[in-house]
Each structure stands twice: as C-alpha cells, then as structure tokens.
Amino acid sequence: xxxxxxxxxxxxxxxxxxxxxxxxxxxxxxxxxxxxxxxxxxxxxxxxxxxxxxxxxxxxxxxxxxxxxxxxxxxxxxxxxxxxxxxxxxxxxxxxxxxxxxxxxxxxxxxxxxxxxxxxxxxxxxxxxxxxxxxxxxxxxxxxxxxxxxxxxxxxxxxxxxxxxxxxxxxxxxxxxxxxxxxxxxxxxxxxxxxxxxxxxxxxxxxxxxxxxxxxxxxxxxxxxxxxxxxxxxxxxxxxxxxxxxxxxxxxxxxxxxxxxxxxxxxxxxxxxxxxxxxxxxxxxxxxxxxxxxxxxxxxxxxxxxxxxxxxxxxxxxxxxxxxxxxxxxxxxxxxxxxxxxxxxxxxxxxxxxxxxxxxxxxxxxxxxxxxxxxxxx
Amino acid sequence: xxxxxxxxxxxxxxxxxxxxxxxxxxxxxxxxxxxxxxxxxxxxxxxxxxxxxxxxxxxxxxxxxxxxxxxxxxxxxxxxxxxxxxxxxxxxxxxxxxxxxxxxxxxxxxxxxxxxxxxxxxxxxxxxxxxxxxxxxxxxxxxxxxxxxxxxxxxxxxxxxxxxxxxxxxxxxxxxxxxxxxxxxxxxxxxxxxxxxxxxxxxxxxxxxxxxxxxxxxxxxxxxxxxxxxxxxxxxxxxxxxxxxxxxxxxxxxxxxxxxxxxxxxxxxxxxxxxxxxxxxxxxxxxxxxxxxxxxxxxxxxxxxxxxxxxxxxxxxxxxxxxxxxxxxxxxxxxxxxxxxxxxxxxxxxxxxxxxxxxxxxxxxxxxxxxxxxxxxx
Numbered sequence: 211x212x213x214x215x216x217x218x219x220x221x222x223x224x225x226x227x228x229x230x231x232x233x234x235x236x237x238x239x240x241x242x243x244x245x246x247x248x249x250x251x252x253x254x255x256x257x258x259x260x261x262x263x264x265x266x267x268x269x270x271x272x273x274x275x276x277x278x279x280x281x282x283x284x285x286x287x288x289x290x291x292x293x294x295x296x297x298x299x300x301x302x303x304x305x306x307x308x309x310x311x312x313x314x315x316x317x318x319x320x321x322x323x324x325x326x327x328x329x330x331x332x333x334x335x336x337x338x339x340x341x342x343x344x345x346x347x348x349x350x351x352x353x354x355x356x357x358x359x360x361x362x363x364x365x366x367x368x369x370x371x372x373x374x375x376x377x378x379x380x381x382x383x384x385x386x387x388x389x390x391x392x393x394x395x396x397x398x399x400x401x402x403x404x405x406x407x408x409x410x411x412x413x414x415x416x417x418x419x420x421x422x423x424x425x426x427x428x429x430x431x432x433x434x435x436x437x438x439x440x441x442x443x444x445x446x447x448x449x450x451x452x453x454x455x456x457x458x459x460x461x462x463x464x465x466x467x468x469x470x471x472x473x474x475x476x477x478x479x480x481x482x483x484x485x486x487x488x489x490x491x492x493x494x495x496x497x498x499x500x501x502x503x504x505x506x507x508x509x510x511x512x513x514x515x516x517x518x519x520x521x522x523x524x525x526x527x528x529x530x531x532x533x534x535x536x537x538x539x540x541x542x543x544x545x546x547x548x549x550x551x552x553x554x555x556x557x558x559x560x561x562x563x564x565x566x567x568x569x570x571x572x573x574x575x576x577x578x579x580x581x582x583x584x585x586x587x588x
Numbered sequence: 589x590x591x592x593x594x595x596x597x598x599x600x601x602x603x604x605x606x607x608x609x610x611x612x613x614x615x616x617x618x619x620x621x622x623x624x625x626x627x628x629x630x631x632x633x634x635x636x637x638x639x640x641x642x643x644x645x646x647x648x649x650x651x652x653x654x655x656x657x658x659x660x661x662x663x664x665x666x667x668x669x670x671x672x673x674x675x676x677x678x679x680x681x682x683x684x685x686x687x688x689x690x691x692x693x694x695x696x697x698x699x700x701x702x703x704x705x706x707x708x709x710x711x712x713x714x715x716x717x718x719x720x721x722x723x724x725x726x727x728x729x730x731x732x733x734x735x736x737x738x739x740x741x742x743x744x745x746x747x748x749x750x751x752x753x754x755x756x757x758x759x760x761x762x763x764x765x766x767x768x769x770x771x772x773x774x775x776x777x778x779x780x781x782x783x784x785x786x787x788x789x790x791x792x793x794x795x796x797x798x799x800x801x802x803x804x805x806x807x808x809x810x811x812x813x814x815x816x817x818x819x820x821x822x823x824x825x826x827x828x829x830x831x832x833x834x835x836x837x838x839x840x841x842x843x844x845x846x847x848x849x850x851x852x853x854x855x856x857x858x859x860x861x862x863x864x865x866x867x868x869x870x871x872x873x874x875x876x877x878x879x880x881x882x883x884x885x886x887x888x889x890x891x892x893x894x895x896x897x898x899x900x901x902x903x904x905x906x907x908x909x910x911x912x913x914x915x916x917x918x919x920x921x922x923x924x925x926x927x928x929x930x931x932x933x934x935x936x937x938x939x940x941x942x943x944x945x946x947x948x949x950x951x952x953x954x955x956x957x958x959x960x961x962x963x964x965x966x
Contacts, residue, residue: 217736217764217768218767218768219767219768243890247734247890248762249734249735249762250733250734250735250736250946251731251735251760251762252711252731252734252944252945252948253945253946253948253949255774256734256945256949257734258734258736261736262734262735262736262737265736265766266734266735266736287820290767290768291735291762291766293764293765293766295764295765295801295802296766296802297764297800297801297802297824297827297828298762298765298766298800298827300827300852300854301761301764301800301824301827301851302762302764304852305761305762305824305827305851305852306761306824306854307854308826308850308851308852308853308854308855308858309850309853309854309857309885309891309892309893309921310854310891310892311858311892344837352627354678355628355629355630355635356627356628356629356630356635356644357627357628357640357644357669358595358627358628358636358639358640358643358644359630359640362707363787364716382629383679383683383684384626384627384629384669384679384680384683386671386673386676386679387671387673388668388669388671388676388678389596389597389668390595390596390644390668397938399953422675422676422679423673423675424675424831424835425829425831425832425834425835425836426676426835426838445685446675446679448683448686449675449676449678449679449683449829449831450675450829450831450832451803451826451827451828451829451831451832453802453803453828453829454803454828454829454832456802456803457802457804460804472687473679473683473686474678474679474686475687475864476684476685476686476687476688477688477855477856477858477859477862477863477864478684478687478855479687480686480858480859480862480863481854481855481858481859484854484855484858485858486855502808507687512621512625512687513687513688514687514688515687540720543687547740563945566629566630567629567630567631567634568631570630570634571631571634572630586591
C-alpha cells in the first residue's frame with residue numbers, strides 16, 4: 211500500500227445516529243465496523259496511517275445504551291466522503307450496512323456546508339400553500355382510481371373532485387402509461403377537467419399526474435404535464451430513485467411541486483432493528499431529495515405504521531435542516547371521512563389529508579362527499 | 589362510479605409467487621388484499637364489475653401451505669397493468685405491499701410478451717467471457733480502495749492488479765467524485781493503467797469505474813468512461829434506481845458490461861417474512877434491469893447471507909427468462925484467497941470471485957497475490 215498523501219479536507223464532519231442491536235461489546239464492534247465498512251471498506255490493519263485513518267475513516271463520537279439491548283451510536287464522517295451529492299451520501303450513511311443485521315439508521319445530523327449542496331424542496335409548505343391559495347387549514351388530497359378507467363372517466367372524476375373543493379387531485383400511483391389510460395391523453399384530459407372546475411369554483415386545485423416512468427421518459431412526461439397545465443407531479447422515489455426525484459425538483463424549467471409516494475420503500479421501515487427510521491426516510495431524506503409532500507400510510511388504516519411512527523415522520527418533515535424547507539406530511543392509506551376530525555386534532559393544520567377510496571364511500575354524490583370533506587377542515 | 593368500458597386487453601397474464609405469513613384464514617385475506625392493493629387500490633365493494641373486476645384485478649391462482657405458518661400464493665396480473673416498463677412492473681408486483689407485514693415476493697414468472705419488453709443484460713455470461721477472453725474458468729475481480737487514495741495511487745493499484753491477472757478491476761463503490769479522487773482524473777488514469785498492463789500481459793482485463801452518480805451526471809460519466817477506455821461500469825441500482833441501470837444497459841452508444849452493486853438494497857432481504865427474496869432481487873430483477881453481473885455478500889464473509897440464500901441467487905441469475913440472458917453471480921464481501929478452492933467447488937465455473945481487502949493480505953507483493961489468485965482457478 212502506498213503511503214497516503216496529505217488530503218485537502220475541510221475538517222468539517224457530519225453525524226449519523228444509528229441504533230445498534232446487541233450487548234455493549236457487540237454494539238461497540240458494530241460501531242467500529244460501520245466506521246470501516248462505510249468508508250475505506252478495508253481491513254482495519256491495512257488502513258494507512260495519516261489522513262485516511264485520521265479523517266476518511268468514520269469516527270465514533272458516542273455510544274450510549276438504550277432500553278432493550280440496543281445502543282445509540284453517533285458516527286461522524288468527513289463531509290468530503292459524501293461527495294456533496296445524494297447517491298454517495300446515501301451510500302456513505304447506509305450503503306453496505308443495509309446488508310448487515312441489527313443496524314438501523316435513525317437520524318441524519320448534516321452539517322451546514324454539506325446541506326448547502328442540496329436545494330431540497332422547491333416549494334415546501336409555504337410555497338405549496340401559496341400555489342393553492344390555502345394559507346392555514348389542512349390540505350385535501352385524493353387519487354384518481356381505480357386502474358382500468360379510461361382517460362375520459364378519470365377526467366370526470368378529477369372534475370368532480372376539484373368541483374367539490376379538493377386541493378390536490380393526484381393520479382393513483384399505479385397509473386403509468388398503460389394502453390387503457392395512456393399517459394398523454396390522461397394527463398391532458400385530467401388537467402383540463404381540473405382547470406374547468408377551477409374556473410367554476412374560483413379555487414386553485416392542482417392535478418398531479420404520476421411521472422414514475424422509465425428513466426428515458428420521465429422528464430419528457432414531466433414537461434408534458436407542465437405544458438398541459440398540471441400544477442404538480444406525483445413521483446415514487448422507491449421506483450425511480452431518490453436522486454431522480456432530486457433532479458426533478460431541481461429542474462428550473464419544470465419547477466413544479468412534487469409529492470413523493472412510498473411505493474417499494476416499505477422494506478426500509480419493516481424492522482425496528484434494521485433499515486431506516488420513518489423519521490429519516492419519509493422526513494429528512496424525502497426533503498433532501500426534493501419532495502414538497504411525503505405520503506405515508508397513516509396509523510389505523512390498512513397499513514401497519516404506528517401512531518408514534520407517524521408522529522416521527524411529521525417531526526422529520528419539519529426538523530431544522532439549514533435552508534432545506536419543511537414539507538407536508540401526507541398521511542393516507544385506508545383513511546375515511548369519519549377520521550378527519552380525529553386526524554386534525556392529532557396532526558394540526560400543517561398536513562395533507564389523502565383520502566382515496568374512502569371518499570367514494572361516504573355517499574353516492576362525489577362532489578357532495580368532497581364538500582363534506584372540506585367542511586370538516588374549514 | 590362510471591360503468592367500466594370494455595378494455596382492449598390481450599388476456600395474457602403473468603404470475604408472481606408471494607410467501608404469506610399467518611394461518612390459512614390470514615393468508616387468504618392477505619392474498620385477496622394483494623389482488624386489490626396492487627391494482628385497483630380500491631375497496632372491494634366499489635370495484636366496478638366488467639373488465640376491471642374480471643381482468644385488471646389481481647387473481648389468486650393458487651394458495652398452498654408451506655411449513656411454519658406460511659403460505660405460497662400464486663397471484664396473476666394482466667400484463668397490460670405492468671405497462672411494459674420496469675418502474676410500473678416493480679410497482680405492480682411489490683409497490684404498496686412493501687409497506688405491509690408478512691408478505692414476501694419470492695419469484696416472478698413473467699410471460700413471454702411481457703418479457704419481450706425488456707432487453708435485459710446486453711452481454712450476459714457469454715458476452716462478458718468473450719470480452720475478457722476467458723471461455724471457461726471463474727472470473728477474478730477486485731476493487732480499488734481504500735477511499736482517500738489519490739488517482740495516481742489508485743491507478744498504480746489497478747496496474748498491479750491487471751498485471752497479476754485479475755479479469756475485472758472495479759472502483760470501490762464508495763469512490764464517487766470526491767475532491768481527493770475526482771471522477772475524470774481517476775477514471776482516465778486507471779483505464780490507462782489497465783491498458784498498459786494489458787499490453788504487457790496480452791490479457792484483456794477491464795476496468796469498471798463506479799457511475800452511481802447524480803442523475804444529471806451519470807450518463808455523462810458513463811460516456812466519459814467509455815471514451816477513456818473503460819471496459820465496463822459499476823453501478824448500484826439501490827442508489828440510482830433499478831430503471832436507471834436498465835436505461836444504461838439499453839444505451840446503444842455506451843454499450844458496456846454492467847456490474848450491479850447491492851449497496852442500499854439490504855433492507856429488501858433483511859427479513860424472511862417480508863421484502864423480496866434473494867433469488868428475485870439479485871437474480872431475476874437484476875437481470876431484467878440489465879446487469880451482466882450481480883454482486884452480493886457471500887456466505888461466511890463479513891455479511892449475513894446464508895449458503896442457501898447465495899445458492900438461490902445463483903439460480904436466479906440463470907433461471908430461464910425467455911431471451912433475457914443469464915448473468916454472473918458475483919459473491920464478495922470479506923472473501924479471502926484461502927476460500928477460493930472451496931468456493932469454486934460450490935459455485936463451479938460460472939461465477940465472478942470478488943476479493944477486495946483480502947487480496948492485500950496474502951503477502952506483501954500485490955502482483956504475486958493476484959497471480960496466486962489466478963493459479964487457484966486456472
């Protein structure tokens with residue numbers, strides 16, 4: 211091994227908090243392993259002395275016991291090792307150790323200079339409220355479904371939703387570019403339908419088509435949506451990549467609010483002992499990757515997130531991260547109109563309520579159902 | 589809800605095998621839920637009769653008990669619902685249900701017409717062997733590390749590896765575009781070093797730089813690598829998106845062999861009761877997404893995959909999938925030269941052995957260590 215050269219590093223480090231499973235000796239071994247595995251990926255005895263050992267290697271800042279044979283490790287990394295970009299940041303904080311048991315990424319504590327590399331959400335809570343003309347109350351969202359409807363039928367639904375006072379009408383995330391509802395025809399019809407309703411209501415409802423498309427088509431789809439009059443975009447970073455969402459958010463020509471859908475991301479939060487915390491994944495990381503709203507399955511619906519996990523997501527959407535704006539937590543998944551009052555008591559006003567199928571159940575008239583939904587928060 | 593129109597569907601369906609946790613009633617409820625959740629995402633009682641209920645909805649083809657309170661469900665979907673593209677296929681087979689407990693995607697049984705939508709790996713096993721001029725034995729791979737070395741130091745390592753007979757010299761996946769080893773300088777120097785060694789040895793070693801870069805830079809990095817003389821590319825689909833890898837594989841101008849790295853994908857395989865099977869993720873899905881080689885942590889190394897899980901990956905890399913070529917299983921992660929004989933007995937010849945840090949441990953002379961590695965398989 212060549213002697214290591216002197217590295218021109220800033221000395222700035224940032225911290226990642228991991229929860230480690232095991233007794234004190236095991237947790238210590240895991241923490242030491244993370245420091246190697248995530249940086250030099252080299253046997254300890256072969257790591258060159260000098261700057262590589264002193265700076266490039268991860269460093270255990272603290273290791274403290276939690277309840278139940280778990281430890282919290284604060285591990286710091288030189289900001290340069292993250293490359294000032296999202297894929298390498300994700301790799302550094304959780305790449306290889308995602309493959310090792312008993313390690314859970316709990317929280318990012320990114321440093322100022324590293325955060326300056328990211329623009330985060332273009333709109334955030336305040337920007338999206340301004341677009342919608344809704345300064346204070348919870349925002350209302352629903353989805354166009356079921357899959358299999360024609361563009362005309364979907365557009366009729368969009369019209370009724372917008373007429374009834376929904377703020378954001380999004381594609382169901384399973385609407386892609388299938389032969390029964392081709393992307394361009396669907397998007398144009400639905401955007402037109404929402405615009406027509408807005409003319410009647412004086413509201414500023416926005417339609418968010420799903421652009422979780424193949425890599426060669428995604429940006430073209432997004433530009434088409436913008437030209438068609440869509441006021442935002444739905445995107446599933448688990449399907450297309452977190453950094454693809456980040457790039458979409460950063461695109462100066464497209465410049466539309468983004469709503470992140472959690473499809474294909476569930477495995478990250480499936481275990482209390484490994485993966486990534488709800489707080490970090492659906493809060494901090496969604497923000498870093500440019501989402502203005504982060505959908506997740508609400509507690510008590512047809513998914514399995516707990517009340518505490520949902521609260522932690524809310525926290526992650528707004529925890530201070532330098533210039534990175536707070537975003538909207540967007541609980542959905544088997545929600546019903548009957549739960550809106552309870553949800554508002556818990557979530558307060560800075561939230562988007564996403565009710566899909568449940569909005570069809572309240573009564574036979576969809577427009578009336580939407581008006582009722584709105585009356586519950588106004 | 590509007591009456592559903594007659595849908596112009598081919599009638600062709602494909603099957604996904606899920607393992608479901610629970611007793612017979614729970615497994616049945618889970619299977620029925622998957623059929624709704626992954627397609628119409630609508631309450632059962634609201635699903636329109638006609639083509640949507642008859643064809644768009646997922647269908648339970650069989651549900652059979654396994655040992656230990658688990659069931660195997662074969663669920664079929666109309667091929668049109670997958671949109672003939674990777675992001676929507678991934679969404680359809682595992683999007684929302686990744687967020688539900690006790691559901692594991694075990695195996696894809698894609699139908700001929702759906703498979704025709706994917707090119708898969710450009711080279712596959714035979715194509716990569718031809719490029720390397722190695723018709724039969726296991727291929728040898730190592731990684732440039734540790735992070736923190738300069739491009740000059742990394743290139744010197746690459747030279748020694750290639751001189752010693754390594755077939756594939758790849759970047760460590762933590763090498764991005766950091767200030768201490770900028771992408772372009774590193775790639776040019778390492779590609780030159782390998783070319784120089786090849787001139788001396790008469791071999792056809794290839795250098796695979798890591799292109800797991802931001803979405804705006806990734807293809808530019810890949811084109812630069814090709815122009816610099818790199819013979820392949822390393823990419824981590826967990827960091828940049830599976831469909832980004834697919835697009836890279838399909839690019840006619842770049843047209844280089846791809847090696848997939850599992851960074852950030854570990855959570856998918858962390859639980860026996862949820863997530864995606866090793867077979868499907870590192871075998872079938874890696875192939876669909878265009879990888880020519882699929883890296884995974886070998887059993888008995890510093891990660892936690894079992895021998896059986898590794899064998900299932902090997903199976904997934906070669907199981908018949910119409911025109912989609914078989915690819916190389918690439919076990920790595922804490923491997924040593926001492927294990928090569930045992931590994932070859934288990935893996936046979938159609939495998940890439942990835943030994944990183946372990947190659948530095950055998951003796952002080954790296955070139956000699958590589959020659960020894962080669963002698964073990966020749």
